Amino acid sequence: MTVPAPRFWQYESLGAAQPIMSFGPDSGPQLLIIPPLFEELNRTRKLLTDVMRVLSAQGVASHLPDLPGTGESETDLVDAKWADWRHAVTDAATACQASAVFAVRGGCLLDDGMASKLLIRFSPVEGKRLIRDLVRSRSLNDGDFDSVAQQAVFTDGPTILGGYPITSALACAVRDAGIADIGTAKTLRLETENGDADGRVSGPPLWRRAEPSGSDELTAALTFAIMDWVD
Amino acid sequence: MQGNVHMASDSAEMVETTVRAVLVDILGLAEAQVADFDEATELFGAIPELDSMAVAGLLTEIEDRLGIWIEDDEFETEMLETFGNLLVFAKAKALQ
Numbered sequence: 001m002t003v004p005a006p007r008f009w010q011y012e013s014l015g016a017a018q019p020i021m022s023f024g025p026d027s028g029p030q031l032l033i034i035p036p037l038f039e040e041l042n043r044t045r046k047l048l049t050d051v052m053r054v055l056s057a058q059g060v061a062s063h064l065p066d067l068p069g070t071g072e073s074e075t076d077l078v079d080a081k082w083a084d085w086r087h088a089v090t091d092a093a094t095a096c097q098a099s100a101v102f103a104v105r106g107g108c109l110l111d112d113g114m115a116s117k118l119l120i121r122f123s124p125v126e127g128k129r130l131i132r133d134l135v136r137s138r139s140l141n142d143g144d145f146d147s148v149a150q151q152a153v154f155t156d157g158p159t160i161l162g163g164y165p166i167t168s169a170l171a172c173a174v175r176d177a178g179i180a181d182i183g184t185a186k187t188l189r190l191e192t193e194n195g196d197a198d199g200r201v202s203g204p205p206l207w208r209r210a211e212p213s214g215s216d217e218l219t220a221a222l223t224f225a226i227m228d229w230v231d
Numbered sequence: 232m233q234g235n236v237h238m239a240s241d242s243a244e245m246v247e248t249t250v251r252a253v254l255v256d257i258l259g260l261a262e263a264q265v266a267d268f269d270e271a272t273e274l275f276g277a278i279p280e281l282d283s284m285a286v287a288g289l290l291t292e293i294e295d296r297l298g299i300w301i302e303d304d305e306f307e308t309e310m311l312e313t314f315g316n317l318l319v320f321a322k323a324k325a326l327q
Contacts, residue, residue, distance in 0.1 A: 204256035208288030
């Protein structure tokens with residue numbers, strides 16, 4: 001079996017070209033992935049590309065866009081607004097002619113425009129929880145990041161959280177973002193996770209691992225679940 | 232009374248099983264390695280996978296799985312010195 005090669009191209013959003021990586025054929029199901037946010041994005045990159053490769057081998061194309069200011073985007077993160085990210089998701093979906101959407105973790109906060117497509121959510125997380133994790137991650141490692149500095153994340157900034165300079169406007173928007181109520185959305189969660197789900201997959205929560213790594217177990221479980229709904 | 236005692240020890244066992252599973256999942260350690268941990272096993276500073284960057288993910292995952300909430304000022308480095316210390320803390324929070 002040949003290993004499918006990724007294609008790197010660009011989608012346009014708000015007048016700027018943004019990077020997107022694709023695997024798989026032009027025909028058949030086209031799955032848009034809405035990636036996790038910030039630190040969790042780095043930690044799940046290998047998992048997502050592993051899933052994309054396996055899907056591709058099974059005839060399902062998938063597309064992983066960089067949101068403005070993240071990944072290889074030429075936009076500065078401090079210039080990126082929450083509304084721009086929501087726009088970018090819609091624009092990426094159009095550019096890759098998405099028939100289905102796989103939103104992961106914080107990516108589920110950006111999927112409210114995708115209700116007309118088959119929408120699969122994996123481990124959706126509320127924005128306030130995401131921000132809290134980022135703030136804690138820094139406060140445990142930086143004695144000067146006291147409660148005053150933590151409050152300033154939402155009023156001053158930009159503040160470096162998980163390696164990303166996050167403006168107060170973006171921090172507030174993430175904190176206030178929730179998971180949209182979309183009745184047709186399918187939710188996947190890990191077996192070890194709390195919360196309602198339409199399906200459970202076994203494997204580790206890689207988004208909490210400081211050392212980015214993949215998981216064959218989780219890749220196989222996610223691919224199986226996605227194929228079940230998409231095919 | 233005896234029923235309560237049994238319930239408490241079952242819950243303590245559940246906390247220990249959960250903490251071991253989190254160490255495997257978050258630090259990427261082998262299950263066999265973590266199964267050998269006893270109260271005296273040194274963690275922070277002794278296990279290379281458990282460095283300062285790994286602590287936040289570890290605490291957050293323990294919170295989620297045990298349904299507890301750990302305030303940042305409750306966290307002391309001593310908690311992670313040994314497996315025994317971590318268990319004492321997790322049990323105190325989860326079984327209170």
